[in-house]
Amino acid sequence: MSHARLTALWTLAGLVLLAVNLRAAITGVAPVLADLRTALGLSGVEVSVLTTLPVLCLGAFASLAPAAARRFGTETAIAGALALITGGIALRLVPSAVALFAGTVVAGAGIALGNVLLPAVIKRAFPDRVGPLTGLAMMLMAWSGAFAAALAVPLDDAGGWRFALAVWAVPSLVALLVWGPLARRSAPPAPPSSSRNVPVSLLRSPLAWAVATFMGLASLMFYVLMSWLPEIMRDHGVAASTAGIMMSAMLLIGIPLGYVVPVFAARLADQRVLVLAVGGCMVAGVGGLIVAPGLGWAWVVLLGVATGSAFPLAYTLLTLRSPSPAVAARLSGMAQTGGYLLAGFGPLAVGVLRDATGGWTVSLALLLVLVVPEVVFGLVAARPGFVRTVGAPVPAAEPVAVR
Numbered sequence: 001m002s003h004a005r006l007t008a009l010w011t012l013a014g015l016v017l018l019a020v021n022l023r024a025a026i027t028g029v030a031p032v033l034a035d036l037r038t039a040l041g042l043s044g045v046e047v048s049v050l051t052t053l054p055v056l057c058l059g060a061f062a063s064l065a066p067a068a069a070r071r072f073g074t075e076t077a078i079a080g081a082l083a084l085i086t087g088g089i090a091l092r093l094v095p096s097a098v099a100l101f102a103g104t105v106v107a108g109a110g111i112a113l114g115n116v117l118l119p120a121v122i123k124r125a126f127p128d129r130v131g132p133l134t135g136l137a138m139m140l141m142a143w144s145g146a147f148a149a150a151l152a153v154p155l156d157d158a159g160g161w162r163f164a165l166a167v168w169a170v171p172s173l174v175a176l177l178v179w180g181p182l183a184r185r186s187a188p189p190a191p192p193s194s195s196r197n198v199p200v201s202l203l204r205s206p207l208a209w210a211v212a213t214f215m216g217l218a219s220l221m222f223y224v225l226m227s228w229l230p231e232i233m234r235d236h237g238v239a240a241s242t243a244g245i246m247m248s249a250m251l252l253i254g255i256p257l258g259y260v261v262p263v264f265a266a267r268l269a270d271q272r273v274l275v276l277a278v279g280g281c282m283v284a285g286v287g288g289l290i291v292a293p294g295l296g297w298a299w300v301v302l303l304g305v306a307t308g309s310a311f312p313l314a315y316t317l318l319t320l321r322s323p324s325p326a327v328a329a330r331l332s333g334m335a336q337t338g339g340y341l342l343a344g345f346g347p348l349a350v351g352v353l354r355d356a357t358g359g360w361t362v363s364l365a366l367l368l369v370l371v372v373p374e375v376v377f378g379l380v381a382a383r384p385g386f387v388r389t390v391g392a393p394v395p396a397a398e399p400v401a402v403r
Contacts, residue, residue, distance in 0.1 A: 007185070011125050012133075014182055015118070017175035018078060019137040022114050023145030024168045025089055025107045026054040031152035035161040040097045050104065052344055055223060057108025058115060059340030065116035066329040074124070074329070076183040078117050082176040084110030089169040093162045112340075116332040119318045124325035131266025134319060138258030138312040146251055202327075202334050208387050210380035211317050211331060214275075216339035217374035218310035220346035221282065221367065225250065225303055227347035232360050236293040246300045253301065254308025261309045262316040271320070274313050275378035279371055281306035286367045289360070310374075314339075314381075323386040331387055 029036075030051060037047055068077040088107025092100050122133045148168060155164035202208040229250065230243040238246070265271045285302035288295060318335060322328035353363040 008125065010178070011121070011182060014078075014175070014178045015121060015125075015133065015137065016140060017171065017178055018082070018114055018118060019140040020144045021082065021085055021168075021172045021175050022111050022118070023141050024148035024171070025085055025111065027145040028148035028152045028165065028168055029054075029104075031149055032156045032161045032164050035156055036100065039095065039161060040100060042097060046097065050101065052348065053101065053104050054108045054111075055340055055344040057105055058112045059337050059342075059344060061109040061112035062116050062336035062340065063333050064109075065113045066326075066333045068113065069117060069120065069329050070326075073183065074117055074120055074325070075179060075185075077113060078121070079176060079179040079183040081110040081113035081117070082172055082179055084113070086110075086169050086172040086176060089165060089172065092165050095162075112336070116336055117329060119315065119322075119332050120325045120329035123319050123322060123328040130319050131263040131316065132259075134266070134316050135259035135262035135312065138262060138315060139255055142251070142255045142258045142308075146248075146255070202330050202387060205387050207321060207381065207385065208331055208334060210377045211314070211321055211387075212335035212338050213377040214317070214374060214381045215311070215314035215335040216342040217370055217377070218278075218307075218314045219339045219343035220370070221374070222307045222311060223343045224346045224350050224367065225307060228350055228354075228360075228363075229300070229303075232289060232364075233293075233296055235360060236296070238296060246296060250300050250304040250307065253304030257305065257308035258312045261312040265313055265316045266320065269384050271313065271317065271382035272379050274309070275375060275382045278306050278310045278313065278378070279375035281309075282371050282374075283368060286364050286371070290364050290368075313378075317381050321381065321385065321387050327387055 033047055033051070036042060036050075042050070065077065065081075068080070072080070085107050088103045088105070088110060091103030091106060094100075094103075118137055119134065122130055122137070126133050151167075152164050155167055226247065229247050230240070233243040233246055234240055261274065265274055268274075281302045285299045285306055288299035288302070293299075314335070318332045319328050322331050350363045350366070353366065354360055357363070
């Protein structure tokens, strides 16, 4: 086997392990919140902050990823991200509320960096496999998140809350051991060259803003429904256990779609038909919850299709609309910074509206209204073309750094 082939396989293994570690450290916490609250004496406000903090971290730290990749190299930055995830998980094992929150921030920072740099690595190392590998990453992220949530309570019962949280340091450490050699072998970042024009700012690109807004609204819809769907169904007479199963079903529907949608999107020159399909399913699902909540299972299926397709499509557009890995990292950082910050406040806003109005109709109507800009910006983002910046030509694609 040639050295280049071996390096490609090692990079592929690294991508798989990276994707596996971008959700488990977050989703494995919520099911053991009761034990954490009792053991550490957390207040209701502190529990609410703890559940919102990871999503806010994904947005707050995403903008640092492109700069880290330029300064240290993409592979080194990813190795650093995995070190942060591992260290954050370890820090949460200290029996202290301060350590719990600090560890959550550290792990969230690592996950944010990994989220942003994943599409850049795919764009550079496997430019002819963007669809399948993005789909694989999306599927693994969804699967690992669901798997961690499902195992949390059995692990807690077997060894306590520390054991339930500590388990997820193992796959992150394994991933770090894989990315370490890649970081050592990768070429150092190229110094700026006067003969090469680099995009100055994506903030002046309408297409970049369209991709970022579409991702932000898709993320908001997902996190709002993940947070409140069980309560919505319970308030309409559904048993608590059934409401929980409904949310699980919505998440499970997204696992195969996480693979299928990117593969299909990458084969199309124009992805607008997918945006319209996502919008149609979202309108039907949310509208159904308003006018006929008794048909809850039908709306759950439609919402599973909508949310399970929207984020993978947005994630794929980060790569498809980028002419080079460097631009993919920048666009990913921009989109995920705004997207996750918006998504972090979405569940809070919907909950406040529900308390203010005494029901879910106004909150769900707000989601319906937000589908309009989601589709409008999605249609702009899905048109063929690359992100450009004013006064700077599109840079050439970067070669894979292999030594």
